[in-house]
Amino acid sequence: MTAFVIVCGPPGSGKSHLASRLGRALRLPVISKDLIKERLMDHLGATAEVGEAAFETQFAVARELLGAGTRFVLEGAFFRDQGALRELAAIGDAVVVEVTCDLDTLERRYTERHQRGDRHPGHRGLEALPDLRRRVTEGLYGVPDLNRPLLRVDSTAGFAPPEDEVFRWARAQLNASKVTLTETPALDHNLLEAWDEHAADWIRWAREPGFDTYWRFGRAAFLAMLPPPGRLTLDLGCGEGRVSRDLRAAGHRVVGLDGSPVLARAAREAETKVPVLVADAAHVPLVDAACDLVVAYMTIHDFDDMGSALMEASRVLTTGGVLCMGVVHPINSGGNFTGDEDDAALVIDRSYFESRKYVDRIERNGLKMTLSSRHHTLEDYCTSMVDAGFVIEAVREVTSPEGRWARVPMFLFIGAVKR
Numbered sequence: 001m002t003a004f005v006i007v008c009g010p011p012g013s014g015k016s017h018l019a020s021r022l023g024r025a026l027r028l029p030v031i032s033k034d035l036i037k038e039r040l041m042d043h044l045g046a047t048a049e050v051g052e053a054a055f056e057t058q059f060a061v062a063r064e065l066l067g068a069g070t071r072f073v074l075e076g077a078f079f080r081d082q083g084a085l086r087e088l089a090a091i092g093d094a095v096v097v098e099v100t101c102d103l104d105t106l107e108r109r110y111t112e113r114h115q116r117g118d119r120h121p122g123h124r125g126l127e128a129l130p131d132l133r134r135r136v137t138e139g140l141y142g143v144p145d146l147n148r149p150l151l152r153v154d155s156t157a158g159f160a161p162p163e164d165e166v167f168r169w170a171r172a173q174l175n176a177s178k179v180t181l182t183e184t185p186a187l188d189h190n191l192l193e194a195w196d197e198h199a200a201d202w203i204r205w206a207r208e209p210g211f212d213t214y215w216r217f218g219r220a221a222f223l224a225m226l227p228p229p230g231r232l233t234l235d236l237g238c239g240e241g242r243v244s245r246d247l248r249a250a251g252h253r254v255v256g257l258d259g260s261p262v263l264a265r266a267a268r269e270a271e272t273k274v275p276v277l278v279a280d281a282a283h284v285p286l287v288d289a290a291c292d293l294v295v296a297y298m299t300i301h302d303f304d305d306m307g308s309a310l311m312e313a314s315r316v317l318t319t320g321g322v323l324c325m326g327v328v329h330p331i332n333s334g335g336n337f338t339g340d341e342d343d344a345a346l347v348i349d350r351s352y353f354e355s356r357k358y359v360d361r362i363e364r365n366g367l368k369m370t371l372s373s374r375h376h377t378l379e380d381y382c383t384s385m386v387d388a389g390f391v392i393e394a395v396r397e398v399t400s401p402e403g404r405w406a407r408v409p410m411f412l413f414i415g416a417v418k419r
Contacts, residue, residue: 001093001285002066003174006085007075009099010141011132012109014155018099018166019075025167026073026174031065033058033076038120046122059084063275066092071174079135080142083253086232087275089146090255090290090316095173096143096150097166103136105156144231147289149173190357191304192259192280194372199262203240205369213400214298218326218411219246221398222297225324225415229253230292236281236313237299241267244274247295255291257284282308289318296325298411301333301373306380310388317418323390324416329397329409333358333375342404353377381414390416 007022009015016032023030037054044050058076065072066088078085088094101109107129114125135141151169154160161169195202209215229251235244238256240263247254248271256276258264268276279285282305294313303309313323335348350356360371385392394415400406 002069002071003093004071005073005170006094006096006143007073008078008143010106010136011077012106013099013101015099016075019073021163022167022170023073026171028071028073030073030075031058031061041122062088077141078143079140080144085143087253087255089148090232090286093287094146094148095170096148097153098142098150099153099155101155191302191372196260196262198370199260201369203266205367206240206242217401222326222413225394225413227293227322232291233293234291234316236294236296238267239263241270243297245271248274282312284312284316286316288315291316292318292321294323298326300325301327301376306376307384310384314388314418319418321418326411326413328373329412330378331408332410337404344404346408385416389419391419392416
C-alpha cells in the first residue's frame with residue numbers, strides 16, 4: 001500500500017507554500033491542483049469547467065502514481081464532499097495536513113495577492129471574496145472524514161506547529177503502515193487462470209445486451225437488495241465492469257477489483273471514472289474500513305479461496321458496512337438437469353457436501369463461454385460469512401421467469417452486515 005500526503009485548506013491559508021516545502025523536505029513530487037488548472041487555462045481559457053477538469057486530472061494522476069507505488073503530496077483547496085478523496089484514501093495510505101487560518105487574515109492575504117498580480121490572470125479576482133467567506137464560514141473546505149492521521153496547522157501567525165514539526169510528523173506517518181492484509185496459505189490459482197484465459201470470450205458474452213441472466217433478471221433482483229450509495233463501494237471481482245458501471249449510474253462511488261489483468265483493463269477502458277485494481281480477492285489492496293458497501297455479483301464461487309475473500313471483504317468494510325453477494329445456488333452447482341425440457345428432473349448424483357471445482361461450457365447464438373467455478377454448500381457460505389464477522393440479514397433464492405429454472409433456484413443472493 002502506497003502512502004501519500006494530502007495538504008488542504010482554503011485559498012490564502014498558505015497550504016501551497018507548506019506543500020511545496022513539505023515535498024522538498026520529504027523528496028516527494030507535489031501534485032498541485034492550481035498548477036494543473038493554470039496550464040489548462042493557458043490552452044483552454046478560464047472557464048468554470050476548467051476548474052472541475054483540474055480536479056479530475058489531479059485525481060487521475062494520483063491514481064496512476066498510487067498504482068505505480070510512487071509516494072507524493074496532493075495539494076489543493078479541496079472540499080469535504082469530494083468523494084474522489086475517499087477513493088484515493090482507500091487505494092492509498094493517506095496522511096492529511098489541514099491548514100487553517102482566521103477569516104480576516106484569509107481575506108487580507110487574498111486581497112493582497114490579487115493586488116500584487118502574482119497569480120495567473122485566469123483565476124477569479126476580488127469578486128470571489130463572498131464565496132470564500134461563505135465556504136469558510138460553512139466549513140466546506142477540507143477533506144471528507146477519511147479515518148486517517150490528520151494534523152491541523154494554524155497559519156494565522158506563521159505555521160503552528162512549525163514547519164519542521166509538520167515535516168517530522170508527516171515523515172513518521174508515512175513510515176507507519178495502516179493495512180493488515182488477511183494472511184492466506186499459498187494456493188494454485190486454477191480458477192483465476194481459467195477466467196483470465198477466457199477473458200476475451202467473457203467480455204463479448206457479458207456485453208451482449210439482453211443475452212444472459214444478468215440482463216434478463218439478475219441485475220434487477222440484485223440491485224434491489226443494495227443500500228443507498230454511501231462513502232465508497234467495492235465491486236469485488238468486477239470482471240469487465242458491467243456491475244461497476246451500473247453502480248456508478250445509480251450514484252455509487254465505485255472501486256473495481258479483479259484478478260484478471262485482461263478483464264480489469266477492459267473494465268477500466270469502458271468507464272475511466274471507475275478505478276480498477278488488479279489483485280487477488282484474498283489480498284485486497286485497500287486500507288482497513290475504507291468502504292461501506294462491498295458487492296460481489298456472481299463471483300465468490302469463482303475465487304480460489306472463498307473464505308479469505310470474505311475475510312478481506314470484512315476487513316475493508318466499516319463496522320455496520322454491508323456485503324451483498326450473489327452466487328450460483330448450491331442446488332444449481334451441485335446437480336444437473338436430465339434434459340432441456342421445462343419439467344426435466346434435477347439430479348444430484350454426487351455428494352452435495354463435497355466442495356469441488358466444475359466447468360460449464362456454453363455456446364449460444366454464435367457466442368461461447370467457459371465458466372470455471374467451485375461448488376460450495378449453503379452451510380459453507382453461511383459459516384464463512386459468520387467467521388468473517390458478518391450477520392446475515394437477507395437471503396433471496398432467485399429463479400428464472402420461465403423454463404426449467406422457474407421451478408428451482410438458479411442463484412442465491414445474500415445481504416449481510418459487518419458486526
